Amino acid sequence: MVSEFDVIPTIIGILFLVLPALLLGRLCSHFKIPEVIGYVFAGIILGPAALGGLIPIFGRPIVELNQVMLALWQISGIVILFSAGLHFTFHDLIKAGTKSAIIGIMGVIVPLVTGYFVLLWMGYEWTTAVFVGATLSATSIAVSVIILEELGKEKTKEGNILVNAAVLDDVLGLAIFSAIISLVTLNTIPTIESIAITTITQIGFWILILLGAVYILPKIVHVASKTHPSTLEARGTRQGIALGSAFGLAAIASSVGLNPIVGAFAAGMGLAGSKLAIQVREFVGRLKVVVAPLFFAIIGAHVDITQISSINWILFVVILGLAVFSKVLGCGIPASVLLKNKKKGLRIGYGMVARGEVAFIVAGIGLAFEVLSDEIYSTIVFVILATIFIGPILLRNAFKSEISKS
Numbered sequence: 001m002v003s004e005f006d007v008i009p010t011i012i013g014i015l016f017l018v019l020p021a022l023l024l025g026r027l028c029s030h031f032k033i034p035e036v037i038g039y040v041f042a043g044i045i046l047g048p049a050a051l052g053g054l055i056p057i058f059g060r061p062i063v064e065l066n067q068v069m070l071a072l073w074q075i076s077g078i079v080i081l082f083s084a085g086l087h088f089t090f091h092d093l094i095k096a097g098t099k100s101a102i103i104g105i106m107g108v109i110v111p112l113v114t115g116y117f118v119l120l121w122m123g124y125e126w127t128t129a130v131f132v133g134a135t136l137s138a139t140s141i142a143v144s145v146i147i148l149e150e151l152g153k154e155k156t157k158e159g160n161i162l163v164n165a166a167v168l169d170d171v172l173g174l175a176i177f178s179a180i181i182s183l184v185t186l187n188t189i190p191t192i193e194s195i196a197i198t199t200i201t202q203i204g205f206w207i208l209i210l211l212g213a214v215y216i217l218p219k220i221v222h223v224a225s226k227t228h229p230s231t232l233e234a235r236g237t238r239q240g241i242a243l244g245s246a247f248g249l250a251a252i253a254s255s256v257g258l259n260p261i262v263g264a265f266a267a268g269m270g271l272a273g274s275k276l277a278i279q280v281r282e283f284v285g286r287l288k289v290v291v292a293p294l295f296f297a298i299i300g301a302h303v304d305i306t307q308i309s310s311i312n313w314i315l316f317v318v319i320l321g322l323a324v325f326s327k328v329l330g331c332g333i334p335a336s337v338l339l340k341n342k343k344k345g346l347r348i349g350y351g352m353v354a355r356g357e358v359a360f361i362v363a364g365i366g367l368a369f370e371v372l373s374d375e376i377y378s379t380i381v382f383v384i385l386a387t388i389f390i391g392p393i394l395l396r397n398a399f400k401s402e403i404s405k406s
Contacts, residue, residue, distance in 0.1 A: 009058050010068040014294060016055075017046055017063060017301065021293035029150075034392035036146050039293045040385070043300020050305055065301060074260060076295035077142055077357060081261040082246040083284045084145040084163055085268020086277065087154050090214040099338045100161050103331050104168030107352050108176060110330025111136035115322055122318070128376065131366040134180050135380055136323050138173045140356025140388070141166040141261065146292055147392045148351070151399050158335070158344045162351040165331065168206075170259050170358065175202035177362060205256040209249060209263055213270030217245055221274040242280040245271060259358065296388075302360055303385050307378040315376065319383045324390060327352040347398040354391030355384045 024038035046052045052063025063069075115133030120126060144166050148154040154163065175198050221241070245267040253263025271280050332349020336342045363380045366372035372380070 007068055009060055009062070009064070010066060010072075012057055013052070013063040013069065014072065016052065017043060017297040018290060018294050020046060021297040025293060032396075034147055034396055035150055036143060036292075036296050036392055037389055039296035040300040040388050042293075043297035044303050044305060044385075045300075046297070047301030047303065047305075049301075049303070049307075052301065063301060065298070069298065073295060073298040073357075076291035076298075077261045078246055078250045078264040079284065079287055079291045080142050080145060080295060082242075082264040082268040083281075083288050084141075084149075084154070085265040085270075086272050086281045086284060087149075088160060088163065088269050089272045090210075090269060095160070097164075099335070100164035100168060102338065103161065103165040103335050103348060103352075104172060106330040106334050107139060107165060107169045107327060108137045108172045108330075111322070111326035112176065114326045114329075115319070118318065118322060122315075124376075125371075127371045128366075128373075130180055131362065131371050132319065132376070132380065134173070134177050135355070135359050135362045135366070135384070136319070136326060137169075137176065138355055138358035138362060139166050139169045139327070139352045140354045140359070140391075141170055141265075142295060143354035143356055143388060143391060144351045144395075146296075147395050151396065153399055158339070158347045158351075161335065161339075162348045165348065166352060167262055167265055168203075169352065170262055171202055171206045172199060173358065174257070174259055175199040202256075202258060205253075205258060206262060206266075209253055209256075209258075210266045210269065213245075213249055213266040214273060215270075217267065217270035218274040221271070221276055225275055238276050238279050239283050241276065242271065242283060299356055299360070299388065300385075303381060304378075307381065310375055310378040311382055312375050312379050316379045316383060319379065320386050323355065323383055323387050324353055343398070347395060350391060350394035350398050352391075353387055353394060355387045359384045 021039045021042035024042045025035035026038070028038035029035045044050065046063060048061050048063050048065060053061045055062040112133040115136040116126075116129045119129035119132050124132075141163070144162055145154070148159045148162065153159045179198050246264045249263035249267040249270075250260035251263070253266075254260040268284075271277060328346065328349040330349075331352040332346045334345075335348040336345025339345050360381070363372065363377055363384070367374070367377040
């Protein structure tokens with residue numbers, strides 16, 4: 001149970017993380033570096049393995065990744081993806097549909113397969129190889145969304161396809177990961193049929209949640225505006241509907257085995273087609289000023305900088321090369337063909353490079369199951385961190401000519 005003793009130090013710890021993260025983010029922006037890099041770097045410096053662990057408060061480190069902090073991390077992710085969904089209507093999804101689906105599927109399969117076979121070739125156990133492949137398949141939707149919004153490119157054709165492909169990438173990645181968990185725990189290779197059933201079930205749940213959001217939420221708002229217009233205009237009602245939708249669908253997504261943030265994305269997409277879209281977008285935009293630095297600072301705080309001595313540098317270079325190459329190959333090349341435009345296609349590939357929250361979880365489970373050694377785990381953590389820096393820089397540079405013109 002979480003006690004008051006946990007909550008108060010955590011609030012101080014959040015303050016200790018967020019303010020420097022905001023400042024570093026603004027500093028990065030001044031030098032034309034993606035703000036997200038400043039947020040993550042602040043988390044590394046001020047995390048429990050660095051300054052946050054050296055400064056005591058109430059007899060404990062000022063920054064701890066306890067239950068309260070991790071819950072706030074997930075809540076921040078929900079708000080970020082809800083905000084992203086508010087910029088896309090169901091019509092946008094339909095336009096990007098087939099292309100996003102192909103890119104999202106390839107974005108999971110290519111990293112998983114290349115990671116698996118390269119690690120096998122290097123002499124690692126098949127269980128280790130499959131976990132590394134699973135880690136490489138998980139794109140960070142939050143990083144992609146924040147960078148596109150920072151560049152003002154979320155409504156471009158490639159921005160629309162990128163976000164929807166990243167969401168599908170997340171759904172597929174978690175479906176395959178659940179099959180990998182059973183594979184490792186039971187030490188049996190699941191059949192193609194069982195993997196297909198799991199994957200189709202997860203996609204089916206995602207489609208149901210999405211359809212429910214885009215058809216039911218606007219109707220609820222419309223009926224409320226007709227029958228109780230004064231209630232809808234009352235102070236706090238719109239904000240309550242917004243947050244209730246985001247957290248409600250996030251909870252439903254989580255209950256069926258999906259990542260909660262894809263439920264929040266669906267809620268945002270549902271409200272994007274309602275009369276509340278503009279007001280809710282403004283409200284969530286203000287929230288995001290705080291939750292985005294917190295979310296990425298906590299990602300940085302996950303990195304134990306003292307583990308840098310445990311890294312296998314040859315393996316680091318190999319896995320990092322795979323992490324970048326497999327997403328550019330798996331997403332960028334199909335996108336270039338589908339869009340008939342190499343530049344736009346590569347932007348999508350670069351936007352899928354960053355790994356984040358899901359990759360950390362997959363690697364952590366691999367360590368807990370003793371499938372990944374401490375050396376491999378440390379190496380993967382620093383690869384994930386490197387992709388969070390590399391992905392935004394590649395994407396920003398890919399839009400450089402358009403940014404210069406604007």
